[in-house]
Amino acid sequence: MTTIPTPPSTGSIADSVRNLVHQKQGPLTRELLLEPGGFGLGRVPVRSRPTDTTDMVCGYCSTGCSLKVHLKDGEAVNLSPNPDYPVNLGMACPKGWEALTVLDSPDRATTPLRKNASGRLEPVDWDVAASTFVDRFRAIQQQHGPDSVAFLSTGQMPTEEMAFLGAFAKFGMGLLHGDGNTRQCMATSVVAYKQAFGFDAPPYTYQDFEDSDTIVLIGSNLCLAHPIMWERVMRNPNDPRIVVVDPRMTETAMNATQHLAIAPKSDQSLLYGVARILIEKGWIDRDFIDAHTNDFDAFAEFVQPFTLDRVTQETGLAADAIEEFARTIHKGRRVSFWWTMGVNQSYQGVRTAQAIINLALMTGNIGCPGTGANSITGQCNAMGSRLFSNTTNLLGGHDFANAEHRQKIAGILGIPETVIPTENSWAYNEIMEGILRGRICGLWVICTNPAHSWINQNLARDILDRLDFLVVQDMYHSTETAREADLVLPAAAWGEKEGTFINSERRIGVLKKVHRAPGQALSDFNIFRLLASYWGCENMFRNWTSPEAVFQILKQCSAGQPCDITGIHDYRMIDERGGIQWPYSSQVPDDRQQRVLFEDGKFYHPDQRAKFLFEEPRPLSEAPGREFDFILLTGRGSASQWHTQTRTKNSAVLRKLYPEHPFVEVNPADARRLGIRPNDWITVRSQRGQMRAMAFLTPAVSPGQVFIPMHYEETNRLTDAVFDPYSKQPSYKACAVQLVTATG
Known part of the structure; x- marks a missing residue:
């Protein structure tokens, strides 16, 4: 690990900033923001007529839709979905339509805030x-x-900003431990x-949704989530x-050919039981298995105990429903398997995801249009966070523990190899512990809201209270975590800065500046530049002059990796081609707009074979x-809701599209037993905390189960802090609760 750097020297960028700031009365406004090479948002770079449009990717979910932003005198005034983009084909969800509205919220952080002696944040x-940031963190170290x-x-900042943060924190500040909310x-x-x-490689393209039969x-409610x-x-x-x-009759399940309402967290048993049927019936692709995989015979032996009797008992499903599921897979010529948080957010999520992968491998449904094991x-x-944030991976999907990888990245960045950690960071939960x-x-929280x-929200807030120094960098001063902070750094938002996003199908899209950040808010990129200067390591990042300059550096870091993007020239090329999926190597360029992985049956393990993995x-x-x-x-x-509602609650339109008050879905049979009527306020209690919610009676949940949306602040008072042993991902989806009525 590196030693703690010395303060910035005279004549540094930090001194220039100090001089500019001290020369002005009031906020750090346009003179600094427009200064060439300065730390602010800068002029909106889109060159436009009085009315014009430019295209950019949305900043909400991983779909990566393109929005056509309508400009007046270079400023965004409206938007519409881009009809020519291969992702959304002229469509947008409610969040996308309202993406500009939330930028003008009165809750925006517009100036740095520091906690005073009385414990209140003041401008x-x-x-x-920046001086407080350096002095307090350095003193703790x-x-x-x-x-x-x-x-x-x-997972919500541009790739270039994530890379800058991870590089500055680990190589400049000498930190070992840093993780992202993508862990969640x-x-x-x-x-x-x-x-x-052998590599983090989602194999699909969205065209597979249209090519599958x-x-x-x-565990995916595609209708609402995507x-x-x-x-x-x-x-x-x-x-x-x-x-x-x-387990729940979701909006997606209502439109399905077959809905398998399994008992919560019994997915693995179901998938192993289906695998057993496929093997027993000979409904597998033995040629593909033999040529391209390892450990299938051990897997086939492992699933033998997952008989229909066992699987029906563990899942609560009828035997004929399980057999019909297996028959449907067998009859399909192009079968695609998809999962999301219902699988990921589990104490055994990794092995469940691999049980899905096993089904795709054993039936040969991978590497062809309309197929795949698709997360x-x-x-x-x-x-972008998974590959380039420098948290769990060294830049470009490399390994901190690999000496050759450290040497490669140090050479590209022009830094001493000794400043690169030789071991992996603690995961998010381990940092909290x-x-x-x-x-x-000391903790620095950027663009996320862990409080x-x-x-287990009550414990999380207690943990944050124990810190000597908490810095929160966010576009809003009102988040639950920002209210706990000792120092708040105001950040620009989507549409107020530039960079790239990488969506679910590995497509890189461009983000542009079309709106001015309010007050003294700066792009995260320029906040990192400023802090690196004050920390005294600005020379380490002398070539990190702009997001696009960093993109060129990241291209070099990706060379030779499965995520190689060395063939992408610049942002303009990405923009003109409607986004570009990785890999896009300068050695083997592929100009197809839709590309699936593993077409040649070669995977990323040294023997180029995929592995069957399984566990009881x-x-x-x-x-x-x-x-x-x-x-x-x-x-x-x-x-119309998004995560902690930090942004969506600031749109009057989006607020009208979902219930204002927290609600809990209760099966009518359970409601009759407990004397609960529609719209009654009831208390939902777990061993960790409780919340009040309005009862919504619906057969969408089975007897003995209740459902509460994740977006309300109170929901995580109830959830249980258990984690997958391999991924360290929290198990948000299932825990034990009781319902207490007003008379109960």
């Missing part, structure tokens, strides 16, 4: 903010060691792909059979009992 200028400060990042949504799929394929959705993807399913000309595996991502740039144990004393989103399923981590006699399910509540 300060950037010089004070000097007292407790360099590893006593950590950072928590995001995608870590399971990352580990499942790495172990099975059989679509299997497991409505544009569902629209692609609706465009399928093959009259596909759609199988939905989900649908959550956040707009979770894929490190705070609890007094090992982490709302982290599992485990029971629910918290089963219902006498006192807590219901299973709580959580998930997406509406197509």
Whole structure:
């Protein structure tokens, strides 16, 4: 690890900023923002007539839709979906339509805020903010060691900003521990792909939704979570059979050919039982298995105990429904398997995801249009975070523990190899546990809201309260985590900066500046530049002059990797081609707009074979009992809500499209038994906390189960802090609760 750098020298960029700030009265406004090479948003770079348009990718979910932004005098005034983009084909969900509205919220953070002696946040200028950041974190490191400060990042910033953060924090500040909120949504799929394929490589393109004749959705409510993807399913000309595996009758399940309402977290048993049927019937692709996979015979032996009797008992499904599922897979000529958070957010998510991968491999449904074992991502740039954030992977999907990888990246960046950590960071949950144990004393939170989103919320807030120093960098000053902070750094939002996102299908899209950030808010990229200067390591990042300059650096880091993007010239090329899927190597360019992986049957393990991985399923981590006699399910509540509602609640239009108050879905039979009437306020209680919610009676949930949307602040008072042993992803989806009525 590197030693702690010295303060910035005289004549540095930081001195220039100080001089500019001290010369002005009031906020750090346009003179600095428009200064060439300055730290602000800069002039909106889109050259336009009085009315014009430009295209850019949306900043909400991982679908990666393109929006046509309408400009007046270079400023965004409206938007519409891009009809020519290969992702959304002229469609947009409610969140996309309202993407500009939330930028003008009164909750925007417009100036740095520092906690005063009375414990209240008060405005300060950037010089004070940056100096405080350096002084406090450096003091903690000097007292407790360099590893006593950590950072928590995001899947919602441009790739170039994520890379800058990870490089500055680990190579400049000397931190070891930093993770992203993608741990909460995608870590399971990352580990499942790495172990099975040899690299984190979702193999599909959205065209597969239209090319499949059989679509299997497991733990995925595509209608609400990814409505544009569902629209692609609706465009399928093959009259596909759609199988939905989900405990709840979701909007997606209502439109399915077959809905398998399994008992919560019994997916593995079902998938192993189906695999046994396929093997027993000879409905497998033995040629593909023998030529391109390892360990199938061991897997075939492993699934033998998963008889119909066992699987019906563990899943609650009828035997003929399970057999029909297997028959549907067999009859399909192009079968695609899809999963999302219902699988990922589980205490055994990795092995469940690999049970899905096993089905695709054993039936040869991979590497061809309309097939694949396909993980649908959550956040707009979770894929960028997975490959280039420098958190769990060294830049470009490399390995911190690999000496050759460290040497390669150090050479590209022109930095000493000794500043690159030789071991992996703690995962998100381990960082939180490190705070609890007094090992982490300072925390920098960027573009995420753990006081709302982290599992077992009451404990999470108690953990954050134990920090000596908490910095929150966000576009809003009002998030639950920002209200806990000692220092708040105001950040520009989507549409107020530039860079690239990588969507679920590996497509790189361009983000542009079309709106001015309010007040003193700066792009995250320029905040990192500023802090690196104050920390005294600006020379390490002398070539990191702009997001596009960093993109060129990341291209070099990707060379020779499965995610190689060395063939992409610049942002203009990405824009003109409607996004570009990785890999796009300068050695083997492929100009097809839609590309699936593994067409040649070669995977990324050294022997180029995929692996069958499997493990005995485990029971629910918290089963219902006498006192807590219901299973709580959580998930997406509406197509117009997004995660912690930090942005969507700031749109009056979006607020009208979902219930204002938290609600809990209760089966009518349970409601009659407990005397619950429609719209009654009831208390939902777990061993960790409780919340009040309005009762919504519906047969969409089975007796003994209830459902609450993930978006409401109170929901994570209930969830249980258990984690997958391989991915360290939290198990948000199922825990034991009780319902308490006003008279109960």
